[in-house]
Structure formats: structure tokens, C-alpha cells
Amino acid sequence: MKEEAVVYRNAHDPLRDETRDVWVVRGRIAEGPVPGARAVDLRGAPLRPKFVDPHAHVLPMGLDLVRPSVAGCASREEILDRLRDALNLVARGDWLVAAGYDPNRLSESESLSLDDLDRLSTDVPIVLRHVSGHGSLVNSAVLRIAGIDDQTPDPPGGRIGRRADGRPNGWLLERAQEALRKVAPKEDVETMARAVLRACQKLSEMGIGTVADMMTGYYDLRRELRAYALAARRGCPVRLRLYLQWSAVFGPKARHGWEEDLVDADPSRCRVAGIKVFADGALGARTAAIRGAYLGDPTPPSGWSGVLTYRPARLREMVRRAHEAGWSVAIHAIGDHALDLAMQALRETGEPSRHRIEHAMIADERQIGELARLGCRVCVQPEFLADFAEAYAQSLGPERMARLNPLGSMHRAGVRLCLGSDRPICKGDPEDYVRLATHRPPGFDPEERLDPRTAYAAATKEAAAALGDADLGSLEPGSWADLLADPASGLNPSERGPESRSDAS
Ligand SMILES: [Zn+2]
Missing domain, CATH: 3.40.50 (Rossmann fold)
Known part of the structure; x- marks a missing residue:
């Protein structure tokens, strides 16, 4: 039988930073006192709400867990071995879709090519997904099935990688990947x-x-x-x-x-x-729409400043339609050019505070002030800085890189921040991304860190608020009692709130 009422005596609430009694009645935090409640004395140990991750890719994460992955491979041989093993398990008529390819972990001469995949198979379609999700390397069987050849133009918001003679080189970037979704077998x-x-x-x-x-x-x-x-x-x-x-x-x-x-x-x-809209791509893949240009390297050409997913007028119209249908809109905008367009689109809704901007990795003082004035939520992924520093250094150089994710400036300006993972791109342990918001990795301006309490709130209460869940992510009366069993708290799983089900198995 589920317990009706529990009181956690002397619980330390990390959001309020105070020790008090917390009452739980039928799965919700309640105003005490409640007669007949079973008492658990925490003696000052923390009682924490569960984390809320406001930006993840749950199904892709799950599919990656059931699919082959080359994540963690340190050399080209290791990747090819893994793919060869996985290929043996592909059923007739099926595709090999492998996740977790990170060419930034390899030297340039080690990067995989279309020819490498073709040497594995020219019959079985092979897709090797870039760890960022913003690009895929495919073999010629995929190009054939998707009807992509040297005559195929780049789709809007996407790019087909090409050799010097114009033939596709196997890389499909951003929305060019949509060709895959149309032809690959569906789960x-x-x-x-x-x-x-x-x-x-x-x-x-x-x-x-x-x-x-x-x-x-x-x-x-x-x-x-x-x-x-x-x-x-x-x-x-x-x-x-x-x-x-x-x-x-x-x-x-x-x-x-x-x-x-x-x-x-x-x-x-x-x-x-809510509704998700993309304004641009990612920095590691050099597809985020930035002001100025990415640092050279033969492909993409110098002067390259990324890809807008949609023309500005189209983006504004898409946001307006979703807004008018009553939704909260979350706009993916990583580069500063995309950020301006996203802010303009939100401003035109007349109710920007209902909406969200995802990532906002490059933002100057003017833009940060504007984000605060609009009152939209901004969802930032601190783990990117630890995972992709090398790619950022290569594509932006040390100065622009140091300013990425200006959380400190955003917080001081009053921007409504929340922190998320973007898993499966990152591992996404909230303890890690909260710590990375308070201790930025080497190479990133330490002034842009958050204080621990702000960072913690951004991963719990503020993250829940960004989802429209005012009754999650805190220990305030009325909230769901999604409570974390903290080893230090002396709570054991059976003493967690009745609504916390993670202890079920
Ligand atoms: Zn994402």
C-alpha cells in the first residue's frame, strides 16, 4: 500500500539553502503539519528534487543504445573493425546505421571517407552518424537509394559534401540528412x-x-x-x-x-x-550561422559562415504560426547571426516570454541585453565546452572560443537560464553539466561561470519552468515529490516519495 503522508524532518533544501521539515502527501509536497505522517529525520542532510533535463533527444538516445556505435573508438582501424562486426549482424534488406562518429578525435589523415565505407560494403547501405547529429557519412549504396549524385543540388539548409570534381564525397550535412529519413527503413x-x-x-x-x-x-x-x-x-x-x-x-x-x-x-x-524550430546548425560541423567567418581549412571554403536552416522571413512565419496555435516555441540558434533572427521572430510574436531559445552559444553584450528584455528562456548545454573544445578551437580560434556559452554575463543581465544536456550528443549527467557551468574548462573565460546555486536551480526549478511545469523541480508546496535519494541523506529508496518510481526496478 502506498503511504499517504511522510514528513522529512530537518531536510536541507538546496534551492532555498535552508533546513526545514518537508511534508509529502500522496506524491506531492504539502504544507505541513499533516497529522499521522510517518517521520524520517534527515538531520540536516540534503533532500533534493530530481533533475529536469529540458533539452534532450530521448528516442535517438534510446535507438543509439540499441544500435551499433563507434563512440569511444580512438583510431580509424578500431572504427572500421566495429563497423565490420556490426555489418555481420545486419539482416537482409536492412541498413547499418551506426552512431557516435567523431572525426575530431582522429588526425585528418585518419578520417573516414565514402571509399572506406564502400570497402566495407557496396550492397548494404551504411550510415555513420556524426556525434553532433548534424552530419552523416554514408556509402554509395545510400547515395544510390537516396538518388544523390553530382547533379543533385544542395537542399535548403543543408549541404552535400563534394569532391573537387563535384561528385558527392559521402557527407550529408544538416538538412541534407533528411534524404536518409525518407528512404531508410523505419522502426x-x-x-x-x-x-x-x-x-x-x-x-x-x-x-x-x-x-x-x-x-x-x-x-x-x-x-x-x-x-x-x-x-x-x-x-x-x-x-x-x-x-x-x-x-x-x-x-x-x-x-x-x-x-x-x-x-x-x-x-x-x-x-x-511545445514546437521545435531550427534556425541554424552546429559549431563543430561549421554549420552554425555566425557573424564573421569560420577559420580556414580547405573545406569548407574560407569565408564560410555557416547555414541558416530557413530564410529569415520563413523562420519568422513558422514561429508566428506555432505561436498563434498556442504553443511554446523552442528555437535552436547556436551562432550569433541565427540568434538575432531567432530573437526577432520571438519579438514579433508579441509574447516572447512564452518561448525558448536553445544553445545561444555566441552572444555579445547587446544580444544578451536583448535576451533579458525579451524574457524568453535560454537553454544552454555546458557539457559542449568540455566535449568539443578542440573542434571549437579549430573552427573559431581561441578568442571567440573563450567567450562561448556566456552564462555569467547572461545571468548578470537577468536572462532566464536553464541547463540541459542535448544527449545523446553529450553523456548528460546533470552533476557533470552543473559542475561545468560553475567551473568552465581550460580555454574558456572563467568570468562566464555561474555560482553553484544558480546553476543548480537552472538544472531543476528553472528547467521545469521552461517546460511549463511549475510543479516540478523544487520542494515547494504543490510540487510533485520527485525526490532524489542522496546517499548522504540516509534516505533509502523505499523512503522516497510515493511518486518517485525510479526505484521500481
Ligand atoms: Zn538538441
């Missing part, structure tokens, strides 16, 4: 649900109680929604918040009636939180 709902549960089991082990998927509808909106709802019904230990791809809801091929796929889901466990 079924059951596989997707299992992937979501696999991912959330890992999240739960990291102390995360709520996660937002930022690209629901990338593969197939209705299948994905059914998979998330199914995972929630099967006792998914993490609350699911979904941001739907703009095109899946408003685009010409949008499929109506998707709301039905979630009707059975308990909205506190699984619901749609």
Missing part, C-alpha cells in the same frame, strides 16, 4: 517504445525525473507519439515532455489527428510541451 512502435524505456532507465539512474525530447516527429510523428505514450504506460521512470518538429505539425505533409495518440497518456507523465 516500429514497439522498438521505439523499448528504446525510450532504455534511455529513460539511464536517465533515472542519473537522478533525472523529467526530460524533454526536442525533436519528436523527426522519424514519424504518430509512431513516435504512440511509442512515448506506450513507454509512459509501461511505467517509464521519467516524466516525458515532447517538443514536436514544426514540419510534422504545420508542414505540407503534416498528418492531422496526432493528438489522439496521446489521449490515454497521463499528462503528468507524458505530454506535448
Whole structure:
């Protein structure tokens, strides 16, 4: 039988930085005192809300967990060996899709090419996904099936990598990857649900109680929604918040009636939180839209300043439509050029504070002031600095790199910050990304760090608020009692709040 009421006596609340009694009644934090509550004395040990990760890719993370990966491979031979092993397990008619390729870990001469993949197989389609998710290297079987050749123009917001003679070199960057989604075999709902549960089991082990998927509808909106709802019904230990791809809801091929796929889901466990729109790409892949140019290197050509996913007028119109339909919009904008366009789009909604900007990695003082005035939420990923420093140094040089993720300036200006992971691009342990916000890695301006309490709030209460969940991420009365068992607190899992289910298995 579930317990009705518990009081955690002398619990240290890290958000308020005070020690007090915290009452839990039927899974929610309550105003005390509650007669008959069972008492647990924490003797000043912390009682913490579970973390909220407001920017993740849950299904892709889960699929990566069930798919082969070359993450962690230190040499080209090791990568090719892994791919060769994985190829042996590919069923007839299936593709080999491998994740986690990070050419920045290899020397230039070691990087893999189309020819390398073709030496593995010219029959089985092979896709090697860049660790950032912003590019994929494919073999010629994929190019053939996708109909990509030297005559194919770059799609809007994307680039087909080419050799000197114009033939594709196997790299599909940004939206050029959409050609893959159209022709690759799709996962079924059951596989997707299992992937979501696999991912959330890992999240739960990291102390995360709520996660937002930022690209629901990338593969197939209705299948994905059914998979998330199914995972929630099967006792998914993490609350699911979904941001739907703009095109899946408003685009010409949008499929109506998707709301039905979630009707059975308990909205506190699984619901749609908003709409996701891209303004640009990523810095490591040199596709984020920056002012000025990326540092040389033969490809891309010098003077290259990234890719806008949409023309500015189109971006504004997309944001307006989602806004008018009543949604919160989250705009991915990494470069400073993209950031200006994103802010303009939000300003034109007349209600910018309802919306979010994702990443905002390059922002000068004027832009930071503008973010504060707009009052939109800004979701930053501190782990990028630790994971991709080398790529940033190569693409931007030391000075521009040092200023990336100006969290300190943003906080001092009053920007409403939250911290997220962008998993599976990063490992995404909240303890790690909170620490990286308070202790920036070497090469990054230490003035741009956050104080520990602000960083912690940005990973809990503020992250929940960015998802529209005012009743998550804190120990305030009315909040869900998603409580973390802190080893130091003397709490054991059976003493956690009745709503915290991560101890279930
Ligand atoms: Zn993301």
C-alpha cells in the first residue's frame, strides 16, 4: 500500500539553502503539519528534487543504445573493425546505421571517407552518424537509394559534401540528412517504445525525473507519439515532455489527428510541451550561422559562415504560426547571426516570454541585453565546452572560443537560464553539466561561470519552468515529490516519495 503522508524532518533544501521539515502527501509536497505522517529525520542532510533535463533527444538516445556505435573508438582501424562486426549482424534488406562518429578525435589523415565505407560494403547501405547529429557519412549504396549524385543540388539548409570534381564525397550535412529519413527503413512502435524505456532507465539512474525530447516527429510523428505514450504506460521512470518538429505539425505533409495518440497518456507523465524550430546548425560541423567567418581549412571554403536552416522571413512565419496555435516555441540558434533572427521572430510574436531559445552559444553584450528584455528562456548545454573544445578551437580560434556559452554575463543581465544536456550528443549527467557551468574548462573565460546555486536551480526549478511545469523541480508546496535519494541523506529508496518510481526496478 502506498503511504499517504511522510514528513522529512530537518531536510536541507538546496534551492532555498535552508533546513526545514518537508511534508509529502500522496506524491506531492504539502504544507505541513499533516497529522499521522510517518517521520524520517534527515538531520540536516540534503533532500533534493530530481533533475529536469529540458533539452534532450530521448528516442535517438534510446535507438543509439540499441544500435551499433563507434563512440569511444580512438583510431580509424578500431572504427572500421566495429563497423565490420556490426555489418555481420545486419539482416537482409536492412541498413547499418551506426552512431557516435567523431572525426575530431582522429588526425585528418585518419578520417573516414565514402571509399572506406564502400570497402566495407557496396550492397548494404551504411550510415555513420556524426556525434553532433548534424552530419552523416554514408556509402554509395545510400547515395544510390537516396538518388544523390553530382547533379543533385544542395537542399535548403543543408549541404552535400563534394569532391573537387563535384561528385558527392559521402557527407550529408544538416538538412541534407533528411534524404536518409525518407528512404531508410523505419522502426516500429514497439522498438521505439523499448528504446525510450532504455534511455529513460539511464536517465533515472542519473537522478533525472523529467526530460524533454526536442525533436519528436523527426522519424514519424504518430509512431513516435504512440511509442512515448506506450513507454509512459509501461511505467517509464521519467516524466516525458515532447517538443514536436514544426514540419510534422504545420508542414505540407503534416498528418492531422496526432493528438489522439496521446489521449490515454497521463499528462503528468507524458505530454506535448511545445514546437521545435531550427534556425541554424552546429559549431563543430561549421554549420552554425555566425557573424564573421569560420577559420580556414580547405573545406569548407574560407569565408564560410555557416547555414541558416530557413530564410529569415520563413523562420519568422513558422514561429508566428506555432505561436498563434498556442504553443511554446523552442528555437535552436547556436551562432550569433541565427540568434538575432531567432530573437526577432520571438519579438514579433508579441509574447516572447512564452518561448525558448536553445544553445545561444555566441552572444555579445547587446544580444544578451536583448535576451533579458525579451524574457524568453535560454537553454544552454555546458557539457559542449568540455566535449568539443578542440573542434571549437579549430573552427573559431581561441578568442571567440573563450567567450562561448556566456552564462555569467547572461545571468548578470537577468536572462532566464536553464541547463540541459542535448544527449545523446553529450553523456548528460546533470552533476557533470552543473559542475561545468560553475567551473568552465581550460580555454574558456572563467568570468562566464555561474555560482553553484544558480546553476543548480537552472538544472531543476528553472528547467521545469521552461517546460511549463511549475510543479516540478523544487520542494515547494504543490510540487510533485520527485525526490532524489542522496546517499548522504540516509534516505533509502523505499523512503522516497510515493511518486518517485525510479526505484521500481
Ligand atoms: Zn538538441
